[in-house]
Amino acid sequence: MTELPSVAVQEGGGLRRQALAATGQVIGRSVGRLVGFAMGLVDRPMKAIQRAIGAKRMPYVFLLPNFVFFGLFVFLPIAINVVFSVTGGTALFPSQRPFAGLDQYAYLFDCGSFLDPNSCREDHFWRGVANTAKFVVFQVTAMVLLSLLTAVILNMKIRGRGFFRAVYFFPVLLSPVVVALIWKWILQRDGLLNAAITTFGGQKILFFVDPGWAMFWAVFVSIWAHMGLYTLILLAGLQAIPSDLYEAAQMDATPRWRVFRRITLPLLWPNMIVVIVLSLIKGVQTFDEVFVLTGGGPGTATLMVVQYIYETAFSNQVQNFGLAAAASVVLGIVLFVLTLLQLAVTRQKER
Amino acid sequence: MKRFGVPLLFALMAGSAICSPVHAQTTLRMAWYSDGNEGEVLADLLKRFEEQNKDIKVILDQVPYKAINENLPVQLASGQGPDMARVVDLGGISRYTLDLTPYLKDTGYWNQNFGPFLQWMRPADDSKSIPGFMTQLTVTGPFVNKTLFEQAGVAMPGVRATWEDWAKATKDVAAKVQAPFPIALDRSGHRFYAVALAEGAKIFGADGQPVVVDEGFKRAAQMIYGWHKSGVMSKELWGSVSGTAYRGANEEFKNAQVVMYLSGSWQTSQFDKTVGNAFDWVAVPNPCGPGGCTSMPGGAGLVAIKSTKYPKEVARVMDYLASEPVLSEFYSRTLFVPGHLGLAKKGVDYPSASPQAKAALKVFSTQASEVAPLAFALQGYVNSRIIFNAVISRLGQAISGETTLDEAYKRITADVDQQMAERAKK
Numbered sequence: 041m042t043e044l045p046s047v048a049v050q051e052g053g054g055l056r057r058q059a060l061a062a063t064g065q066v067i068g069r070s071v072g073r074l075v076g077f078a079m080g081l082v083d084r085p086m087k088a089i090q091r092a093i094g095a096k097r098m099p100y101v102f103l104l105p106n107f108v109f110f111g112l113f114v115f116l117p118i119a120i121n122v123v124f125s126v127t128g129g130t131a132l133f134p135s136q137r138p139f140a141g142l143d144q145y146a147y148l149f150d151c152g153s154f155l156d157p158n159s160c161r162e163d164h165f166w167r168g169v170a171n172t173a174k175f176v177v178f179q180v181t182a183m184v185l186l187s188l189l190t191a192v193i194l195n196m197k198i199r200g201r202g203f204f205r206a207v208y209f210f211p212v213l214l215s216p217v218v219v220a221l222i223w224k225w226i227l228q229r230d231g232l233l234n235a236a237i238t239t240f241g242g243q244k245i246l247f248f249v250d251p252g253w254a255m256f257w258a259v260f261v262s263i264w265a266h267m268g269l270y271t272l273i274l275l276a277g278l279q280a281i282p283s284d285l286y287e288a289a290q291m292d293a294t295p296r297w298r299v300f301r302r303i304t305l306p307l308l309w310p311n312m313i314v315v316i317v318l319s320l321i322k323g324v325q326t327f328d329e330v331f332v333l334t335g336g337g338p339g340t341a342t343l344m345v346v347q348y349i350y351e352t353a354f355s356n357q358v359q360n361f362g363l364a365a366a367a368s369v370v371l372g373i374v375l376f377v378l379t380l381l382q383l384a385v386t387r388q389k390e391r
Numbered sequence: 392m393k394r395f396g397v398p399l400l401f402a403l404m405a406g407s408a409i410c411s412p413v414h415a416q417t418t419l420r421m422a423w424y425s426d427g428n429e430g431e432v433l434a435d436l437l438k439r440f441e442e443q444n445k446d447i448k449v450i451l452d453q454v455p456y457k458a459i460n461e462n463l464p465v466q467l468a469s470g471q472g473p474d475m476a477r478v479v480d481l482g483g484i485s486r487y488t489l490d491l492t493p494y495l496k497d498t499g500y501w502n503q504n505f506g507p508f509l510q511w512m513r514p515a516d517d518s519k520s521i522p523g524f525m526t527q528l529t530v531t532g533p534f535v536n537k538t539l540f541e542q543a544g545v546a547m548p549g550v551r552a553t554w555e556d557w558a559k560a561t562k563d564v565a566a567k568v569q570a571p572f573p574i575a576l577d578r579s580g581h582r583f584y585a586v587a588l589a590e591g592a593k594i595f596g597a598d599g600q601p602v603v604v605d606e607g608f609k610r611a612a613q614m615i616y617g618w619h620k621s622g623v624m625s626k627e628l629w630g631s632v633s634g635t636a637y638r639g640a641n642e643e644f645k646n647a648q649v650v651m652y653l654s655g656s657w658q659t660s661q662f663d664k665t666v667g668n669a670f671d672w673v674a675v676p677n678p679c680g681p682g683g684c685t686s687m688p689g690g691a692g693l694v695a696i697k698s699t700k701y702p703k704e705v706a707r708v709m710d711y712l713a714s715e716p717v718l719s720e721f722y723s724r725t726l727f728v729p730g731h732l733g734l735a736k737k738g739v740d741y742p743s744a745s746p747q748a749k750a751a752l753k754v755f756s757t758q759a760s761e762v763a764p765l766a767f768a769l770q771g772y773v774n775s776r777i778i779f780n781a782v783i784s785r786l787g788q789a790i791s792g793e794t795t796l797d798e799a800y801k802r803i804t805a806d807v808d809q810q811m812a813e814r815a816k817k
Contacts, residue, residue, distance in 0.1 A: 335632030
């Protein structure tokens, strides 16, 4: 008596699967026909172009749409920026701006000593440079190490691995402004952290009034917000390492630290390079989180170069686009050199 | 029949369009920011205007204050701006404003009632144009938490008390009631000048050019710097952010953490709503110093923009909004000090205000009538925001301990010179 419904369910399930498979095939055939038709439409003109320019030159045709896109939205703005950097005044259109040659650059680099921002004419720019350098050194170092540690742990067979992977990734999904606002509420005078400190008998700390604390929290919040992405990249790298290498090491009773140094780290190096380059570039470009969290203060203790550029171009009454553009060009050159350095290191390592 | 069906339908449609009583409508855009409920009140007034003027539609774009100061100038420079805008940097925007004179119904009414404020909206070499009207006249002034004074058992300083008197009294109160902010001052150059003018800052030299750092200025800067050292002011406002960033103490005042908050008349409506019966607060006249007791005037003006394609229609909207009954209703519902001389003389009734808000508005209205000419000139000076921004940026650095006051003075002078030179480049 009890088996009958079960058989019926099984039969019903089989029929449903067959029906689904048949529907799938029909949809597949229809989509295939549609794609075939679309490709046919593209095929004729492409063949005509190939006949005209030859097969060798065809890759350039495929690159063209992307090149146009990059040209419009990357190269053209860079060129406009360079034009702005050699002009002065407050007019918006380059044609209406007086030519200033290298005056904006000379103004930026007018320094008694580059190590002392106070000796520079445009001290805010150099304070921004110094703060950005400090931020990048601490943030990138801590971010790479913590991401590596987290990725290694999440790659182990631990309980709730999926849950923890999700937990570490969630902050990446939040907008930087939201992240900064959440932490601002936690860290302000009457915030959550000070409430906890006073509950345990401590004194309130004004985190945003002390330069050391402000920089510490700027670095901390940035790591908290972005670590998930870098952990994910390293985790993917760890999972790509063939397991037989670890099995062989295990058979030889190789110590764990040696396995990590000799197998994991060298094979993970390409991913590490990606993480270092990306976090370095992102670190130099830091703006939104720190701007909302500390406003660049106290004083100018957390003023970053990008905030300097933004304020020079937009928030002063005299919107000094020329000076801001010159600072942007300098920042762009720094980023370009950093990327080249990283690529050189990678190539040397590969050799 | 089928052959004639479609053309017949088109002919009928075209005919009905020609004979239709609906007129072509002109759409105008107005960029507007709000401190309180003024956006809501204006939307009501515009609705009424549209009912009376079916041929004009006004789209009200309500934007943040920051967008008016930072994005609008770029938009206007590109020739893409709105037809009208509510702006605070009247001098900075003046080169983009439209002279409404040829389009207004009665220019005499405008000159008579907005005369002194029109100069704020005009470019430097112009003494005749009518670009707009003041939606709000503001004056700086302190709000005091009266309840904290009563709890501390300290007498509140009188009408002509000095800044030093207030610093001493508020520090006593704060110590007794454990308030973290004896005095809070908006991180704003405009508010700084309420103190600097009282301390005798002269601002302009004999040739009319700015001489920002003088003895009066130094007295005020030294006093505010000293207050941060002695705990009269907390570094959380002036010392915690960088550059030209504005920081107010609205939240702290509402939470009864501030004994005396130097801000201005535009906060009245907000405090009336948010503080409610939580504690008693009063607005007091600006404290005095060797230079007098003047407030800094300011405010926002609704101006017509030069790039508009519909100057006549813009003038009709402006004529309506600036008319005495409409403007009286606007000031009354928004709890603003009137920027219309006729209404200021008659007095505006504020039926929706609480007794303490009414009292505060009375204090501010009196202060508005006693503004020193120098304060008036500074507000109207086309480069005033260059000075204000340099002051907060550099004084903030000194307060946070990054530089000395002497270094800040040098930097303020250099910043002002550099930005004015950049502006002068053609």
